[in-house]
Amino acid sequence: MEHLASPRWLGPGLGLLRANNPSEMTLQGTNSYLVFDPALDEPAGTSPVIVIDPGPELEDHLQALARFEVCLVLATHRHADHTGGINRIHELTGAPVRALLPAHCRDAAPLLDGELIQAAGTSLQVLHTPGHTSDSVCLLRQGACTNLFTGDTVLGSGTTILEHPDGTLADYLASLRMLRAVPDTPLHPGHGPQHPGSHRLLDDYLAHREQRLGQVRGALARLGKTAAQAAPAELLGQVYPDIDARLAAAATHSLQAQLHYLESNA
Numbered sequence: 514m515e516h517l518a519s520p521r522w523l524g525p526g527l528g529l530l531r532a533n534n535p536s537e538m539t540l541q542g543t544n545s546y547l548v549f550d551p552a553l554d555e556p557a558g559t560s561p562v563i564v565i566d567p568g569p570e571l572e573d574h575l576q577a578l579a580r581f582e583v584c585l586v587l588a589t590h591r592h593a594d595h596t597g598g599i600n601r602i603h604e605l606t607g608a609p610v611r612a613l614l615p616a617h618c619r620d621a622a623p624l625l626d627g628e629l630i631q632a633a634g635t636s637l638q639v640l641h642t643p644g645h646t647s648d649s650v651c652l653l654r655q656g657a658c659t660n661l662f663t664g665d666t667v668l669g670s671g672t673t674i675l676e677h678p679d680g681t682l683a684d685y686l687a688s689l690r691m692l693r694a695v696p697d698t699p700l701h702p703g704h705g706p707q708h709p710g711s712h713r714l715l716d717d718y719l720a721h722r723e724q725r726l727g728q729v730r731g732a733l734a735r736l737g738k739t740a741a742q743a744a745p746a747e748l749l750g751q752v753y754p755d756i757d758a759r760l761a762a763a764a765t766h767s768l769q770a771q772l773h774y775l776e777s778n779a
Contacts, residue, residue: 519577520547520555520577522554522555523701523707524658524660524699525551525552525553525554525658526548526549526550526551526552526553526634526635526658527546527547527548527549527551527658527660527701528546528547528549528555528556528562529544529545529546529547529701529707530544530545530546530547530574530577530578531543531544531545532544532545532568532569532571532574532594533571533573533574534568534569534571534594537757537759537760538594538674538763539594539704540668540669540670540671540704540705541704541705542568542704543566543568543569543594543595543703543704544566544669544701544702544703544704544705545564545565545566545567545568545574545578546564546565546566546662546701547562547563547564547578547581548562548563548564548565548633548635548637548654548660548662549561549562549563549633549634549635550633550634550635551634551635551656551657551658552634553634556581556582558582559582560582560633560634561582561583561584561632561633561634562581562582562583562584562633563583563584563585563586563587563630563632563633563635563637564578564581564583564585564586564587564602564608565587565589565652565662566587566588566589566595566664566703567586567588567595567596567598567599567602567610568594568595568597568598569593569594569595569597569598570593570597570598570600570601571598572601574598575598575601575602575605576605578602578606579602579605579606583602583606583608584608584632584633585608585609585611585621585630585632585633586599586602586603586606586608586609586610586611586619587610587611587612587624587630587637587652588610588611588612588617589612589649589650589651589652589662589663589664589665589666589703590612590613590645590646590648590649590650590664590665591612591614591616591617591646591648592646592665595664595665595703596612596617599617599619600619603619603620609621611623611624611630612624612648612650613641613648613649613650614648624639624650625639626639626640626641626650627639627640627641629655630652635654635656635658636654636655636656637652637653637654637655637662638652638653638655639652640652640653640691640692640695642663642666642688642691642692643680643681643684643685643688644666644675644680644681644682644684644685644686644687644688644689645664645665645666645673645674645675645676645680645685646665646676646679646680647679647680647684649664649665649666649680649688650664651663651664651666651667651692653695653698659696659698659699660698660699660700660701661692661695661698661699661700661701661711662701663692663700663701663702663703664702664703665702665703665704666685666688666689666692667689667692667700667702667711667714667715667718668702668703668704668705669702669704669705669706669707669708670705670706671705672718672721674763674764674766674767675766675767675770676766677766677767677769677770677773678769678773680770681770681773681774682722682770682771682773682774683774683777683778685722685770686719686722689715689718689719689722690719692711692715693711693712693715693716693719695711697710697711697712698710698711699711700714725752725767725771726771726774726775728751728752729748729752729768729771729772729775730775731751732747732748732751732752733748733775735751736748739776739779740772740773740775740776740779741772741776741779743772745765745768745769745772746765748768748772749761749764749765749768752764752768
């Protein structure tokens with residue numbers, strides 16, 4: 514998937530612009546979504562749009578977003594590949610910026626769990642989904658066209674990291690189960706490809722986490738240690754034997770979260 518310098522229209526009232534910031538952590542780049550009246554396939558010249566995740570501070574990307582009549586900007590969580598551009602897009606469009614944390618809001622109040630946002634001819638419900646970070650939210654578009662925007666809580670490919678201790682595995686599993694209780698709907702991640710439904714991917718995510726916990730339990734048994742006694746470095750090679758060295762820090766965060774979970778649920 515290449516960088517998208519112009520929008521790809523995904524369906525009624527929905528477009529995608531991908532920032533040119535590919536990496537091991539951001540996959541092909543940050544997905545910025547344009548959400549608008551689902552009666553339209555593309556926004557007309559003066560049709561308002563909501564931007565979900567403006568992405569990093571990349572001028573070309575932010576200018577491409579600002580070509581539309583942006584009436585509101587929403588951030589799914591605090592990481593700079595999602596929020597780095599908030600000051601510039603606010604300057605370019607004058608649109609208020611909202612996130613769960615006040616530090617990432619501009620001329621607007623923080624998001625509230627369960628809140629229904631009505632703007633740009635559409636409705637989005639805020640779902641607080643801690644785990645990747647404590648301030649992570651997903652956004653569920655309601656009405657005739659439903660869409661689930663998951664930020665980094667669920668990626669389009671691979672699995673997400675947990676920024677332990679800010680993000681805990683107990684919170685993350687609860688968030689995944691809560692999303693699984695939402696009717697099956699097209700899923701739009703912060704990175705990676707789009708998915709026509711949410712349930713299959715969420716089932717895979719839950720199964721993967723259980724599998725990882727099983728691997729950690731096995732490694733602890735081989736070491737003869739409890740979760741409280743072991744250090745992530747002792748487990749890294751056993752649980753992630755083929756890991757790319759560039760992802761070792763992320764895997765260590767996940768191991769910390771897994772050990773904390775097992776210790777708390779011993």
